Amino acid sequence: MTLQQRELVHQILRDAPFDLGGDVEAQRPLLEQMLTSQPMPDDVRVTRGELGGVPVVFVDIDGVDARGTLFHAHGGGFAVGSARGSVGLASAIARKTGLRAVSVDYRLAPEHPYPSALQDVTAAYRALVAQSGGADRVIVSGESAGGNLAIELLIAARDAGLPLPPASVLFSPMTDLTVAGASFAAKADADPNITATAIRRRAHDYLDGTGTSADDPRVSPIFADLQGLPPLLVQAGSHEVLLDDATRLAVKAAADDVAVILDVTPGVPHVFQAFAGLLDEGESALERAARYITDRLAASAVRPPADALVGAATGQPS
């Protein structure tokens, strides 16, 4: 159906000067330029600010009285990318869901290896939850390495007893820093812009000198205990070497009794939703993600808060 659209996106990615596995100093401005080259719609308002001392970008759609917040972690292999670069994707979801988006400018590797990024995301989330009086109106999302941070944030929040959001949405999450997915080989010819070598370099940047191994559950969530996590939507394209990172996360979540939907679109690349304007499949996937978010927020709204349930069960005032 959209073969021409897919070929165009494939060509754009093949021809782009950006190389995820390249030198970070050279690659950061290239990715920034690529992600911000398209003008934003006039009604998208981007504001710099901070949450918990961490720089963030707030994204509002003019005229939308936001009913909650999309808390987003951008992609870029922990080493490149920025909150500003993720505004295209974050604003598209904000528009479709009636949410405000906030995207976190977490510190980047190799200058700031693990756990700097996760600390930043967690601090910003903690501040957002405090400001919001809970997490009932918060959706956690992330793309690529940001999907890794989003899941690790949920695990850290669970373990710290922080309120958990009613759902999380992960776009092509990077979940295994041992780079063991069979799709690295199986999809190498189909993926226009990512390689196992690139992922290994970025994983090295994130972990080198930290004493944390690539199979540590705090950096590779497929090795983590996911029990107690909120419902997850995991989207991926079948033409990406990171496909198995997505599928294995979903399979682990299912095994750990987490409500999970894995949604794979054939023939499209890594974080294809960022090309929603060019690609029908991207637009459709964002529509499904928005519907998922809307459904989960509605379910959260009709459910009494956990504290009230505990209070009722113990006979204590809630």
Add this chain to the structure above:
Amino acid sequence: MTLQQRELVHQILRDAPFDLGGDVEAQRPLLEQMLTSQPMPDDVRVTRGELGGVPVVFVDIDGVDARGTLFHAHGGGFAVGSARGSVGLASAIARKTGLRAVSVDYRLAPEHPYPSALQDVTAAYRALVAQSGGADRVIVSGESAGGNLAIELLIAARDAGLPLPPASVLFSPMTDLTVAGASFAAKADADPNITATAIRRRAHDYLDGTGTSADDPRVSPIFADLQGLPPLLVQAGSHEVLLDDATRLAVKAAADDVAVILDVTPGVPHVFQAFAGLLDEGESALERAARYITDRLAASAVRPPADALVGAATGQPS
């Protein structure tokens, strides 16, 4: 949220006299009684008939001008169960989608081992497609062993050049007759009514004397080439030993560039959708399945038929 509901369903299944691994002569009436013990709503009309010489049950909702057909294969390990026993689930989907349902009384093992059931399902599908003038308004569904038959039907239809439906919906499909899923051990304590031993006995009934091995892609679709199959929705519960049959089918479909959604509900058993009347999670899952079907039918309706595209591309009249 629905812990009490889940415990009730768990208890019903634990206490039920039906044993999937038992002697078929004794088990067939027990399952039939269990599945037909609840009265149907007054507006559900069940009619016996045939398609392609194969006995089927037609399920219509009074007052619904059906806009297509749900073609359903019932469960029961290839050896028990019946089209009549599947009317509860099939009619619930028919009601939510505005479709007519047809459920196939395929021949059962061990009296009729492979490929009898698949031949029957394929013959009935071929007749339905011929009567319907195509498959654009047909959705193929199946539960448990019927999910196996549904996928194998799609593969057979693809290979025979038959029209393919715009989507297929699989409830807890049994996809690996080698019984190799890790969930057979991991979920043994959580699953109230199915065991690896039971599945092995039914797989033996289906295959014994046929010369077909359990890892043959014609009986275990996780070993099949799934390329070219229509979009799939795979639903499963996290409290079933067959969980990995569902997840591995979805993962294989994704690897083979099939549009696939895997939708896992935590804490619920095999084909929990059959308990939609008792279990909120069952009702929610059916709602998602119905929305998926409705979306796929709508997408199919706006898409020109494949023949027209071929005609246009080659300049020949379509």
